[in-house]
Amino acid sequence: MAATDDVADLAPDERAALEALLFRMADDEFVLAERYTEWQVRAPTLESDLALANIAQDELGHARLWYDALQGLGYSEPELVWERNPADFRHSILVELPFTGGDWADPIVRSYLYDEAEHLRLQALEDAPVRALADPIGKVQREEEYHREHAQSWLERLCDDAEGREAVEAAVGRLFGPALTLFVPGEHEATVERMGLRSESLADQREQWLDVVVPFLGSLGVEVPFGPEEDVDDLLPERVGRDGNHTDDWPALHEELTRTYRELGRSDARRLRGERRE
Amino acid sequence: MRYEVFRQDKPGAYHTHCGDVHAPDREMALLFAQIQHGRRMQTNSLWVVPKEEIGEVDTDEAAFGGTTDKAYRWATTYNVDASFAEEIEASEREQAAEERKRGSDD
Structure with missing residues (x-):
């Protein structure tokens, strides 16, 4: 496919594929940020609290970028977020699962598994033949570097003693299967592939991700929940999120994050964000 | 830490x-x-x-600038036209401001 900066040139099925790709990314970032903010004032120290809150703000900024791209395709903000049916969200279930109360290893492991996958996903889009996809990548990657360094640094330190390593291993055991759903294809995958939007397929990205995270965790003395002879696909949960089939935790979280919007009514929500009334 | x-x-x-x-x-x-x-x-x-x-020394332990009058070492003592060099002018202004501060301490 030749490079295009005008999405009007796209055939209807290509446009649907581009939208699907944008929704996966925007929803992942948006829902993960929402979960991270639950740690506000609860992280182990003031510094770690601020760092995670800042990462959440970064992810919201990235969600905003991809939702903006969707607005460029004709969606309005209420349609994208506030009034969208929870079953139409396409994020991976990794980002919607509630945290295990008070277990700091959980957000750190989750962030590590997510950000390594995010790094590969962005890399594969760097040369996408659609500018709305390729243009923001550099900016996003620079912030993601901090996220990866943050997660890796924390993992190294948590694994310094037996108690911390056990907490990390338990979180890896819980979250590894859900993290695999990051790479599950959606309904328009064949068109995405045909258009050459990604330079690496989801299956290849997953292989690369496994080649990074398994040895890194191993170097910290943390075992992944599958043996060398076992098929990692056996860990894939029944609900993956990518097809709109989410865990029961998602509708509850969606209800919570849209509550203020509903209570205020649309015109007040606009006023609070400093937007002009229509 | x-x-x-x-x-x-x-x-x-x-x-x-x-x-x-x-x-x-x-x-x-x-x-x-x-x-x-x-x-x-x-x-x-x-x-x-x-x-x-970080090493520290404060006014309990040191008399910064000495205790006797050494006004002669202040740049403002000398009447020099420093308009040819911006940084010297700036340095003189700083020094003059410092002198005013010292004055009010006494």
């Missing part, structure tokens, strides 16, 4: 003390300092320094 943080806003400028950060080691201190002290202000570089590595 407490680290003191120094921020430089642009290349070539001084690193100025801007606060502290608690971290278990230097690597984490650098990560946390980026968020706490480099996020809102224009920042080109940050230094983090373990608090106990």
